Amino acid sequence: MALAKVYFAHVNFQIGLPIINKEHIAMTTKTIKQTITFNAAPREVYALIMEEKKHAAFTGNTVKMSSKVNGKFNVFDGYCHGYNIELIEGRKIVQAWHFAEDGWPDDHYSTCTFVFEPKGKQTTLRFTQTGIPEHKAEALKSGWKEFYWQPMKTYIKNQNN
Secondary structure, three states, rough: OOOOOOOOOOOOOOOOOOOOOOOOOOOEEEEEEEEEEOOOHHHHHHHHHHHHHHHHHHHHOOEEEEEOOEEEEHHHHHHHEEEEEEEEEEEEEEEEEOOOOOOOOOOOOOEEEEEEEOOOEEEEEEEEEEEEHHHHHHHHHHHHHHHHHHHHHHHHHHOOO
8 A cells, every 4th residue: 555645735634633744744734713893884894804905004014915716815924825725705715825034934824714794784704724833822812813803893983083
C-alpha cells in the first residue's frame, strides 16, 4: 500500500489538532471567537472590511482588497495577506489569512469567518479565526480588538456625526 503526501493551502481544524505544513512540521493550532456589536447596518460593516478606501481609512494603512472569490488581499502594508474563500455581500466573509509573524510558517493560512447579523439599527458581527498557531492566539485575540473592532467603531461614530 502506497502512502500519498497531500498538501493544503488552508484547512479548518479544531482547537488543539496538529497541522502538518509542507515542511512536515507539526503545529498545534487554536481558534478565536469574538462577538462585536456595531452601530451600523450589516452592509456598512461588511464594506469597512471589503472596500479598500474604507478599510484603509480605519486602519491608517495601505490596503489592497479584491471583491471576488479567490481574489487576493494585502493589509497593514503587507503584514497580513491572503485570499477570499466565500463572499456574501452584507452577510458573510470567509478569508484565508497569513500573518508575517515569527513562528508563523510561510505556507500556513488561518481561516477568518465574519458573519454579519442585523440587530435593529445595529449589526452583530460573529467572528471566528481557526488554524492559528498556538503561540500567536492571545496576541491575535487582542490584535483584532485593538486594530479592527475599536477603529471600526470609531470610524462609524465619526461618519455618523
